[in-house]
Amino acid sequence: MSQTWSKGYVADVAYIEGYYVQQSPMRLALACHIAGVAVDLPQPGDQASYLELGCGKGMGALLTAAANPGWQVTAIDYNPAHIAAAAALARAARLDNVRFIEADLSLLAESREAQSIPAADFVSLHGLWSWVGPDVRAGIVRLLAAKTRPGGVVHLSYNALPAWQGAIGMQRIVYEAGIRAGGRSDSQAEAGLALARDVKAAGGKYLAESPMASDLIDTISGMEKAYLSHEFMSAHWCPFFHADVAAAMAEAKLDWVASANPLENFNELMLTEEQRALLDRYKDPIMRELVKDTCQPRQLRHDVFVRGARRLSDQERDVVIGGLTLSPLVSPGELQTKLQVPAGVAEMAGPLKDMMEMAMQGTATVADLLKSAKGRSSPIELASVLVGSNQCQIVMRPDDAQPDSADRLNRVLAARVDSIVEPKTSGGLASSRLGGGLPAATLVQFIAGRLLDGQREDDADAWIAQLSRDVLPEKHDRVREVVTAAIEQRVPVLRRLGIVPQ
Template identity: 60%
Template sequence: MTQPWSGGYVADIAYIEGFYIQQSPVRMALACLLGSVAAEMPAPDDQACYLELGCGIGVGAMLIAASNPAWKVVAVDYNPAHIAIANDLARTAGLSNIQFLEANVVELAEGAAGSAIPTADFVSMHGLWSWVSPEVRAGIVKLLAAKTRPGALVHLSYNALPSWQAGIGLQRLVYETGRRAGGRSDAQAEAGLALARELRGVEATYLTEGRLTHDLIENVHGGSREYLGHEYMNAHWAPAFHADVVAAMAGAKLDWVASANPLENFLELTLKPEQRAIMDRYSDPIMRELIKDMCLQRHLRHDVYVRGARRLRNADRDAAIERLTIAPVISPSELQTTLIVPAGTAEMSPDLKALMEAAMRGPTTIGALRALDPAHSNPAELVSVLVGTHQCQVAPYPEAAQPDSAHRLNRVLGGRIKSIVEGRSSGLACAPLSTGLTVPPLLQFITARLLAGESVDNAPRWIEMLCGDVLPEKHDKIREVVHLAIEQRIPVLKQLQIIPG
């Protein structure tokens, strides 16, 4: 049930905790380079400002603040429960460079609190655009116009059309059913989905057509109750076409650049040859994206905008990409060279496989990798594959020492993990990456234990602690998972300085 002050936005339950790498400044900067637009990362001791709108309980913003203690991070949310949780976590971790604001974006754009926010170098909004009223979206544009400096980068994710087309009827059915059922928003969503499953069982036309409705109805139990309430029960829920969001962002002098998901910018891995041939008839990037959206099942777009695009020639773009340092975030034994991509299954060529294997040896530049085989690689392809498959991340400061703020936050986040089956992937602060490293709860737990002075010799005790809500017949599997994590991922965490070597 919505609160009287919420304006139709779900506010009676807190949103799920999560960390989304697309929100990180370094991923925004990479998207710019892949889109042939200049972008630089601030140095660790620069006075940069990162602003997040719709921060939830603020874990992503805290990971960025802890990884970059000289930066100013401001995170805004309308729900006071979110801000209370976020403030408690930040105080416990001793983060002094982050400010959480409980605010209505419309009022923030016009009031004194908004005036006090520093001009931002980076802004992120994950999902907010799809869930708020037209008035709030207009307030977002006004705030961006006032609070982004020339050259600022903005990340914006939203439910995308036409991919969500088949889900529009489902959302309305769930919303209207839930309103009549009463109770909390999560219970309302479950009541609506129960009716949707019943109608699907009697072959209701618009609940049986398309993969999206099948996935949303049949696989709904993979989502948390909190997620379901927020996704389905917002009064102003509205997916959007890319071109319409681009037009709205122009009101803040923001130009669309590229996707924050690198593989989506690499057409050979995204579209089939016949689809690319049709796209190549057009030079207008907005038209090209519409064709791409008509071909992909891209339910959520992660787009990057810039205020004042400095266009790069191909040679300058390639040179900038070659200067990037990347670091492996998996062990060499985990490397995957057969990839499932939107265009199908892609088997990497022997030459590209060799470069991917070389990347697993430790931090290196894209240029150094290409020098191993310059005839059979290009920098945009190489970085897109390595980063886009989540096997490497760009490491703008590979030699940066992990600050105490990062260690403190990692201890706090990992110290909350009580079960191996609880929660969803979150993150660990990492100064060399200038952002968080996406990890499962198990690695958060292990990291916190090691930072508290324990050793891997304590693994039997850890397993006992994590098995409290696991059936006895699954304990052997838990032991296997824990020991595999210690063997494969602890060396990676040490290389990234998340755990002292």
Template identity: 70%
Template sequence: MTQPWSSGYVADIAYIEGFYVQQSPARMALACLSGNVAVDFPGPDDSACYLELGCGCGIGALLTAASNPRWQVTAIDYNPAHIAIGAGLARAACIENIRFLEADLAQLAASREADLVPAADFVSLHGLWSWVGGDVRAGIVRLLGAKTRPGALVHVSYNALPAWQGAIGLQRLVYEAGRRSSGRSDLQAQVGLALAREIKEAGGKYLTESALAAELVDSTATMSHEYLSHEYMTANWAPSFHADVAAMMAQAKLDWTASANPLENFPELMLTPEQRAVMDRHKDPILRELIKDMCLPRQLRHDVFVRGARRLRNAERDAAIAQLTVVPVVTPGELQTRIQVPAGLAEMGEPLKTMMAAALRGPAKIGDLLALAPGRSNPVELVSVLVASQQCQIAMRADSAQPESANRLNRVLGRRVQSLAEARTVSGLASSRLGTGLAAPPLVQFIAARLLDGEREDKAEAWIETLSADIAPEKRDTVRSIVHTAVEQRVPILRRLHIVPD
């Protein structure tokens, strides 16, 4: 059930803890460059201000602060429980360059509390836009207008139309059935979803003929209860068309640039030849995105906006991207050169395979990788494939030592992991080299904390005993296999990024 002060937003159960790499400054910068927009990227020793609106429990903001100790990070949420959790983690890790602020975004821009929010270079709103009412959205725009510097980058993710059209009825059914039952919002969501499953089993036309609704009814059975309560039990839930979001952001002088999911900026990988032929007859970028959304099952958009777009020629864009450094986040043995995309299975050609293999032995500059294939010069394609396939990330400080703030936070996050049976989403580990978090499941967080505490991999058997204390004996061998695989594949990456000592 919602709280009286929550304005219809779920506030009686905390949201899931998670890290989303699209919120990272480097990913925002790549989107801008891909969209031929100049970026003022902070240097290794520069300061910057990062702002997250609707921060939830604050994991992403904490990873940003710990990875960038010279930066100022502000994390804002309406739910005091979220702020308490985030602030508690900050205190436990002694992260001093982050401020958690409980505030109503509908009113914040005009309040005295706004003085506590410094002008931002990077802003992120993950999911918030879809779960709040029109007054809050308007307040967000006012705050962005007041608190973004010229050249600032803003990431906004939201449930997108028309892809979510097929599930609007499902959300309404779950919400209406749930709010008429008793208990917390997570229990209410389960009541509503149970009714949806009954209707589907009875052959209800909407839940059987709508592919998305039918898929969601089945997949929600294994999803986090915290996520389901926030997705389905908020009174103001509403997906959006990209054109409408772009129009509202324009009121804060923010121009849309591109997607924070790099491959989505390549029509040849997203659309069929026939679909591209239709889109290519139009030059307006907003209309082109609408055409793309009409062709793709893109339920969640990750849009990047800039305050004051400075357009680049292709040669200028390519030169800027060639200077980017990428670091591998998988081992060379995990190289993938076939990537599934909406247009089909993309098979990388031999020159691209050569460059990708070299990147996994990195760090490496994009320009140096391109030099391995003379005559081939498409830096946007190369960096997009490496990053989007989750084999590399952009390094903000390729040679940086890990600061103690990052080590402290990584210990705090890892020490909370007590069992592999815990149902937790993928979170992260702070990395100064990345300037953000490295996506890491609880097991990898646990291993990182143990290594930071001075233990070595030869303690893996003791780790297995700790992690499987509440797991059935017949499943211990599975746990042993999972732990040894993580040690073999993930620890070398943690060392390469200086997250753990050599």
């Protein structure tokens, strides 16, 4: 049931905890660079500021604060259960540069509390815009207008049209049936989903024949109840066209620049040649995005905006991207050069493939990788493919030693893991070199915690014994396999990023 203060958004069940790499400052900077827009990256010692709106349990804000102890991080949510959970983790990790504020975004901009929030270099709103009503969205725009500094970068994700067109009716039947079932909103979502499943099974044409609605019913059926209630049970749930979101952001003097998912900015991988020719009829970026979304619908858009975009020449852009440092997130043996992309399967070949292989050897700048290749490739292509396929992440401070704040948070996160039979939350680990979080499964958090406590890989038998305690005996071999693989493949990445000692 919704409380009156929640204004139709779900507040009786806490949201799942999660970290999403699109929120990380370097990912946002890369999106801007790809679009040829300048970003003033904070230099070591600079007092930058990061703001998160609708922060949930605050994992993004916590990882950003721990990785950047010189920054001020502010995170806002009106659900006291979320703020309490986030603040408890901040306290446990003794983070003194993150502030969690319990406030309603429809009212915050004009409040006294807002005066104390510093103008932000980076802002993230993940999973908020499509789930709140018009008064909250208007309040968000006023807050962004007041609190994004000139040149600041904003990340905003939302359910997008026309992709969601095929499942709007599905959300509605889940929501209406759920409300009528009564009880807590997670039970409501389950009851609503049960009806949707039954209607589909009875051959109800819309749910059985609309490919998106039909697939979605199956894919979400096993998902966490808390996720489902927040996704489907908001009274204001509404997918948006990019053009309308861009128009709303323009009120805060924010210019749309790119997607935080690098591959989506790369039209050769998104569209066929014929579709690209249609796109090229337009120079206006909003119209180009509409054509793109019509050719390759994206359900969840991760848009990046800049307050006052400064355009770079192509040459300046290539120099900036060439100067970025890439660090591999996978072992050389795991490298994928055949990628599933919206336009189909793209097989990387020639110099690009050679450079991807070279990038797996260790931390290197884009320019160095390009220099070592025999043949032509562009900095944008190389960085987009490696980061977009999640095989590399951009490094903010290549040689930085991990600050105590990051070690403390990573230890706190690791100490919570005592089982690998876990709910599916998407967690992370703080890395000063990344200037943010490394997405990390709970098992990797567990291993990082042990290594931070001075244990070595030789202690793995004890780790496996601990993690096998709540696993059926016939599955113990599988636990050993999974832990051994994680040690072989993930520990070198943790070492390279300074997350665990050498």
